Amino acid sequence: MGRFLGFVFTLTLLFCMAQGKVLFYDFVVKETPIKMLCETNRSVLTVNGLFPGPEIRAHKGDIIYVNVTNIGPYGVTIHWHGVRQIRYPWSDGPENITQCPIPTNSSFLQKIILTEEEGTLWWHAHSDWTRATVHGPIIILPVNDTNYPYKFDEQHTIVIAEWYARDTKAIIDDALASGGDPDLSVAYTINGQPGDSYPCSNGSAYNITVVQGKTYLFKIIHSGMNEEMFFGIAKHNLTVVGMDGAYLKPLKTNYLMITPGQTMDVLVTANQTPGRYYMEFSPFTDTDAPSNNNVTRGIFQYNGSYNHSETPVLPELPGFTNKSDAGNFTIQLRSLNSKEHPSTVPTKITRNITIAVSVNQQPCPANQTCTGPQGAMHSASLNNISFWAPSISILQAYYNNLQGVYNKTFPDTPPFVFDYTGNVSALGEAANVSTEVLMINYNEEVEIRFQGTNFGAAENHPMHLHGYSFYVVGMGDGNFSDSYVSQYNTVDPPYVNTVGLPKNGWTAIRFKADNPGVWFMHCHLERHASWGMDTVLVVGDGKEKHQKVLPPPKDMPPCSVS
Ligand SMILES: [Cu+2]
Numbered sequence: 001m002g003r004f005l006g007f008v009f010t011l012t013l014l015f016c017m018a019q020g021k022v023l024f025y026d027f028v029v030k031e032t033p034i035k036m037l038c039e040t041n042r043s044v045l046t047v048n049g050l051f052p053g054p055e056i057r058a059h060k061g062d063i064i065y066v067n068v069t070n071i072g073p074y075g076v077t078i079h080w081h082g083v084r085q086i087r088y089p090w091s092d093g094p095e096n097i098t099q100c101p102i103p104t105n106s107s108f109l110q111k112i113i114l115t116e117e118e119g120t121l122w123w124h125a126h127s128d129w130t131r132a133t134v135h136g137p138i139i140i141l142p143v144n145d146t147n148y149p150y151k152f153d154e155q156h157t158i159v160i161a162e163w164y165a166r167d168t169k170a171i172i173d174d175a176l177a178s179g180g181d182p183d184l185s186v187a188y189t190i191n192g193q194p195g196d197s198y199p200c201s202n203g204s205a206y207n208i209t210v211v212q213g214k215t216y217l218f219k220i221i222h223s224g225m226n227e228e229m230f231f232g233i234a235k236h237n238l239t240v241v242g243m244d245g246a247y248l249k250p251l252k253t254n255y256l257m258i259t260p261g262q263t264m265d266v267l268v269t270a271n272q273t274p275g276r277y278y279m280e281f282s283p284f285t286d287t288d289a290p291s292n293n294n295v296t297r298g299i300f301q302y303n304g305s306y307n308h309s310e311t312p313v314l315p316e317l318p319g320f321t322n323k324s325d326a327g328n329f330t331i332q333l334r335s336l337n338s339k340e341h342p343s344t345v346p347t348k349i350t351r352n353i354t355i356a357v358s359v360n361q362q363p364c365p366a367n368q369t370c371t372g373p374q375g376a377m378h379s380a381s382l383n384n385i386s387f388w389a390p391s392i393s394i395l396q397a398y399y400n401n402l403q404g405v406y407n408k409t410f411p412d413t414p415p416f417v418f419d420y421t422g423n424v425s426a427l428g429e430a431a432n433v434s435t436e437v438l439m440i441n442y443n444e445e446v447e448i449r450f451q452g453t454n455f456g457a458a459e460n461h462p463m464h465l466h467g468y469s470f471y472v473v474g475m476g477d478g479n480f481s482d483s484y485v486s487q488y489n490t491v492d493p494p495y496v497n498t499v500g501l502p503k504n505g506w507t508a509i510r511f512k513a514d515n516p517g518v519w520f521m522h523c524h525l526e527r528h529a530s531w532g533m534d535t536v537l538v539v540g541d542g543k544e545k546h547q548k549v550l551p552p553p554k555d556m557p558p559c560s561v562s
Helices: 002-019 168-178 323-330 394-399 482-487 526-531
Strands: 022-034 042-047 056-059 063-070 078-081 106-113 119-125 135-141 154-163 187-190 207-210 215-222 228-233 238-243 246-253 256-258 263-269 276-284 296-302 351-362 377-382 385-387 432-434 437-440 445-452 461-465 470-477 498-501 505-512 517-523 534-539
Touching: 022 056, 056 063, 078 106, 119 215, 119 238, 119 263, 135 154, 135 215, 168 526, 187 276, 187 296, 215 228, 215 256, 228 238, 228 323, 256 263, 256 323, 323 470, 351 526, 377 526, 385 534, 394 517, 394 534, 445 461, 445 498, 461 505, 470 482, 470 498, 482 505, 498 505, 517 526
Parallel strands: 022 063, 056 135, 154 215, 207 296, 351 445, 385 432, 437 534
Antiparallel strands: 022 042, 063 106, 078 119, 119 135, 154 187, 215 263, 228 256, 228 276, 238 246, 238 263, 276 296, 351 377, 377 385, 445 505, 461 498, 461 517, 470 505, 517 534
């Protein structure tokens, strides 16, 4: 008996070691006066009074408890972007998908279960447009702190965001009521600073002082709302070594293109003449839709003796509308696929889904004036369904077998076939507004082919899936064709949680449905998500006990109060 207990104890100890540490964080969501541009201290929603918000730092396999207390003026939810949350969708966060908002003056203890994730992820609000200012990094270090597949001397986190001139909840509430375009952001920021190209900056900008010969690891998080960005540092090469919490084969480049929702780990060696060099983010605007055409700059400056007041050198980035440079960067990304970090790309696909991704219009309701295109209302859809979030959580309805909250009828193919990326002007642009989910069996090997369409203002759509990372096995311009399957990369495709679907192009992704639960899938351009470019994957339980969704915590925010 004693020997048996000892054996159990040893097993438990091993299990705990494999599971890593348990960490605790306190997040208080509250309005905080922030000085930005020429404004004086306008209050915005923050976590712990910080913009960007506090960094979570953990090791692979840790479990993190975050006690989220909301003392802001309205209900909020927080999402841990890129964390798979195996069997535990209860803490995933999207409003009315996996939980109802945390009401004002209450708390929700969220549990973040790290498993395979290693690298850079982030957290953000997932209700209304609150994530504009409620976001921050999740840095996941290798188990023993030193076991990186690359070398560097120092690491720094860079959070890119978009700043709006008024309350972002009012912006999206107004836009959805009028059917028109939401306000554009007025600045892009690097770690909370717009930089010296904006009025009232007084020359201040995010800056980093570097030592010649040293190599810096930049953990770049694009938490911006509505624009993809190019990034570069004058005269310096970038080596991309990770993305979305997984390693990549080192990719040498002089610029990168990053979409909202994506993270990239980038090495930069300070190997130029000591001096001052701009690092710059500039928008990639491949659409007729209005966009914020400003840039934001930080400064990469060497220590040592030279004229420190000299104007920094500017990088040469692709032009704002340069679709080919954006695509040429993205298609070069490859997962590391080493012995320690192997790729496991599904090759026996048992479920094949094609999703047409469209920007639509809805007719203006009678007795109303709409400010969308041609007096109509902006809308967006997946397979011609413009997603309508229910008033209670889909996860709670699913787990408790409540009827009438959602339909299990999201189609596996577009409802009708047309020349998706050709001239669509003769086709109607309205989509069906409803709550449809994709039902997927446990352990299916799933392929999803996203097909962009030429409706409305076509553009790149950063498609994001909760609960999973996926392999991007193919991508191209125009309409998808079955003949492309033989050209898929099933050896070392990038393993990501957000992929840019090219404007009027296609992208194919693969994953094994080994995480039961209710998982949101949506465009990470916030205006498209608000217009209905979303759906939900409901992945069923497996037969074994360890293949089922875990029970909910006792303190789930109630769905009746909000
Ligand atoms: Cu989109």
